[in-house]
Amino acid sequence: MSDQTQTDRARPEPIQAVPVRHPGRWLAIAVLAVLTAMFLHLIFTNDQFRWSFIFSSYEPGKRGVMFTEPVLDGLRGTLLLTVTSMVIGVVLGVIIAIMRLSDNWILRGVAFVYTWFFRAVPRLVLAVLFGNLNILWDRIGFGLPFDQQIGKLFGIDDLNAQFYSIKASDLLAGFVAGMLALGLSEAAYMAEIVRAGIQSIDPGQGEAATALGLSRGQVLRRVVLPQAMRVIVPPTGNEIIAMVKDTSLVAFVPVTYELFFQLNAIKARTFVVLPVLVAAVIWYLIICTVLMIAQYFVERHFGRGYGASGRARQRLRNIQAEQGGVPASESGAAT
Amino acid sequence: MSTEMVRADNVHKSFGSLEVLKGVDLVVNSGEVCCVLGPSGSGKSTFLRCVNHLEKLNAGKIFVDGDLVGYHERGGKLHEMKGKEVARQRRSIGMVFQRFNLFPHMTSLQNVMEAPCRVKRENKAEVRERAASLLERVGLGDKIDAYPGMLSGGQQQRVAIARALAMRPKLMLFDEPTSALDPELVGEVLDVMKDLARDGMTMVVVTHEIGFAREVGDQVVFMDGGVVVEKGTPAEIIANPQHERTQAFLSKVL
């Protein structure tokens, strides 16, 4: 009865109150506006930036410093190094995370020691170290391990059971050394990120999948990892972006096939400092922007069934309301 | 039609020093509905999880449809099964959990299709058809593309039942399937379970729904302190309990 009278009553006037003033907020906006104006003024009027040097031509007959051949090569190197070392990092990181969560204490221990070592040693040190690792071996190859020692055991001198080998100084100089240094170090960080992701998933998920007869691998691939990706992707985005910038460390391997090294070389040759640095900043900004856009789509993919659920539920309720009210059995749970 | 579907012989299970199951004996015949009652912590869930080897026994044996669960018996010795073989055994045992445990990143239909497609590698189109008709059967024909997050608890639990049924199990285990539901949603899930029971599915149901046990149960088992205290027909156990612990428990829940 009381419900009836309530709905019959006229709707009251919409509230027209004076909003709370936020003078501090306006002051902050004014300060920011002035700072922005000063910054734009600086960029467009100060000729020390030498925009034509950056964009159109840095020496007679050459393109701007951003687009000149060695710099583009360096950019390709940076991108390639980022991609390859991140692939190593992610794949190895997943494996180490799974080892870390294993029932077997030896696997757990190995995974722990790995993360301990590669997180402890700075990437710069690793880069230099890997650049000099060829001191340890003459040749590196695939084949029977300990072949020389085994050969001696059976009285054969110089048994060579390597199917394929390459001179260590060829393999471990330059790009491969840089890639390994960055990739192996990255794996340690990715392992922790993946482990956190896996551990964030309700154990009931794995149990339900196991009870359905899925194998351990299937449980991981089909049920746990896809859900863990929601937790794994954002910090991985951070890692990739950090990696783009850390590739400049391989200059110490030394690898010259790298963006910042190339720009620096031009700076040293032409004695033009600021525009070269600005060119570097612009390239890094562009790469980072592309990566962030990619991350948005990846997150949206792995967020299906989750982030949208609140909105989707609202939409569902709206549809139900349009079709003549929420069924009695669902009205309770929809809230 | 009275072959033994489940046979538990003197099952013991401990977690560290805590002995949870202290010698459980139980026989459930094919086509029978066995309702397990008992106070919290009495080991009901643990027993159910032992039946499909989610937990390893410390002593005793469980047989499902004549096969020893989790082990091979060769020359008087038990050999642990490989993960693949245990998984194979679990295919024919469906399990429904208190907290549904639907896969939140898959739609209802994908939840139901996952195991037949991945585990049995059945033809996808056929599975899709069967999954859709199973969802229809539990009253969710219009929710096949909804993600679990968009469904009410009762709807989620019905999807979970359909998901278990998609593997064509010979035995269904229910662990308090309605305890996490609002009272007005309990009925819709129990209706689906009654329907299953009428179709002759063998079921072991841990529940606090005494009405369901009385109406559908062929056998009611009362567990307390890790042992079966009393078992019999619903009429015997619910209407006329002999043991004082059963009496005390029933007087509280009824």
Ligand SMILES: Nc1ncnc2c1ncn2[C@@H]1O[C@H](COP(=O)(O)OP(=O)(O)OP(=O)(O)O)[C@@H](O)[C@H]1O
């Ligand atoms: N994984 C585990 N590790 C340690 N102890 C456990 C574990 N699982 C269950 N237990 C303990 O075993 C006992 C029985 O648990 P179980 O879940 O089987 O009880 P239950 O009869 O299902 O109770 P409820 O009605 O509350 O679900 C409890 O004391 C619980 O704390």
Ligand SMILES: [Mg+2]
């Ligand atoms: Mg329980």
